Amino acid sequence: xxxxxxxxxxxxxxxxxxxxRSHQVAAPSVLPAGFDASKLHPMxxxxxxxxxxxxLESNSQRADGLIASRGWTEDLSYGTGxxxxxxxxxxxxxxxxxxxxxxxxxxxxxLRLNTVLNSVTRRGPYLGNTxxxxxxxxxxxxxxxxxxxxxxxxxxxxxxAGAITGALFRLSKGVRPMLISSALLxxxxxxxxxxxxxxxxxxxxx
Amino acid sequence: xxxxxxxxxxxxxxxNDFGGAFAMGAIGGTIWHSVKGFRxxxxxxxxQGVKSAVRLRAPTLGGNFGAWGGMFxxxxxTVKAVRKTEDPWNSIISGFLVxxxxxxxxxxxxxxxxxxICGFILAGMEGAGIAMSRMMAENPxxxxxxxxxxxxx
Numbered sequence: 228x229x230x231x232x233x234x235x236x237x238x239x240x241x242x243x244x245x246x247x248r249s250h251q252v253a254a255p256s257v258l259p260a261g262f263d264a265s266k267l268h269p270m271x272x273x274x275x276x277x278x279x280x281x282x283l284e285s286n287s288q289r290a291d292g293l294i295a296s297r298g299w300t301e302d303l304s305y306g307t308g309x310x311x312x313x314x315x316x317x318x319x320x321x322x323x324x325x326x327x328x329x330x331x332x333x334x335x336x337x338l339r340l341n342t343v344l345n346s347v348t349r350r351g352p353y354l355g356n357t358x359x360x361x362x363x364x365x366x367x368x369x370x371x372x373x374x375x376x377x378x379x380x381x382x383x384x385x386x387x388a389g390a391i392t393g394a395l396f397r398l399s400k401g402v403r404p405m406l407i408s409s410a411l412l413x414x415x416x417x418x419x420x421x422x423x424x425x426x427x428x429x430x431x432x433x
Numbered sequence: 434x435x436x437x438x439x440x441x442x443x444x445x446x447x448x449n450d451f452g453g454a455f456a457m458g459a460i461g462g463t464i465w466h467s468v469k470g471f472r473x474x475x476x477x478x479x480x481q482g483v484k485s486a487v488r489l490r491a492p493t494l495g496g497n498f499g500a501w502g503g504m505f506x507x508x509x510x511t512v513k514a515v516r517k518t519e520d521p522w523n524s525i526i527s528g529f530l531v532x533x534x535x536x537x538x539x540x541x542x543x544x545x546x547x548x549x550i551c552g553f554i555l556a557g558m559e560g561a562g563i564a565m566s567r568m569m570a571e572n573p574x575x576x577x578x579x580x581x582x583x584x585x586x
Contacts (some may be wrong), residue, residue: 237567300453303456304449304450304453304456305449305452306457307455308452308453308455309448309497310448310449311451311455312448312451312503344538352493352500356493356495357492358464359452359459359495360459360491362452363455363456363460363495399488401486
C-alpha cells in the first residue's frame, strides 16, 4: 500500500513514531521509489499489509506509556513499584521530621537516633503499603477496563479506575468517606493523565 | 540484539521488582490472611474476621515482600555493575547483602547470621534453578557409530 498508491507519500518519514501500530513498521524510506512488495512473490501476500522488516510482535513492547511496557503485569509492577517507593519516601521523610522534632531535647545521640529511626520505620512503611495497595487496585482495574473495552485506552478509563479504587478503599467506612476518597483518587488519576501529556505529549496509556 | 529482552535493563528493573514483589506479597497475603482470618474467627463473625485480618495484615506482608525483592534487585544490579559478570554468585552475594541490610537494626550478630542464612537460601535457589535447567535440557545423544569397519575386499 505504501509503495504503489501515491509517490508523494514516499518522501514522508517512516511512520515509526505512530505508536499505536508500532508492531507493523513499514520501511518505505530505505527502499527504492519504484519498489512494489507485492511483485516480490505473488503468493506471499506481501502487498496486503505493508512490508514488515522487523517482527516486533514476538517480543512486543507497547511504547505508548511513559516507559515501554510488555503488558498489564508490567504496568502493574512498574505502577505499584513507583507509587510504593514514592509513598515510602514521603512517609519516611515525614517520619524523619517527626522523629527530629520529638527528640530535639534528648541529650543522648544513641537515644535520638533510635527515636528517629523508630518514627521513620513507622511512617514510611505505613504510607508505602497503603499507597502500594491502592496502586495495585488502580492498575488491575485500569487494565481490566482497557481489556473490557477491547484494548482501547482513554483518560476516561483512568478516571473511572481511580474512582472505583477510591470507593473500594473506603468501602467499610460508609458512603461519605467512600465518595470523598473516590473523588480524591479520581483527581489523582486525572493529574497523572495531565502529567503524562506534559511529559510525553500525544501519547497515552497506563 | 541479544540477551534477555524479557526484563528491562538495570536501574529501571528495580522499580519493576519492587512493584512485582509488593503485588505478589499483597495479593498472596490477601488469600493467606483471608483463610487464616476465617479459620481463627468464631462462627458468626467469620466474615468480619476475614475483613479485619486482610486489611490489617495483607499490606504489611506486601511491604515485607516488596522491601525484600526490591532490595534484592538493587543489590543484584550493584553487584553486577561492580563485578561486570552475570553468574549465580551475583544472586548469592546480593542475598547475603539483603539479609544483612534487613537485619541492620538488630546488631552485628543478628546481621551476620541473617546475612549468612539469606546467602545460603539464595545459593540453594540458584542450585535448584541450575539443576532444573539441566533436567529440562535435552540429553545429548551420541551419534550412531558403525559397529565395525568393513573388512578390506
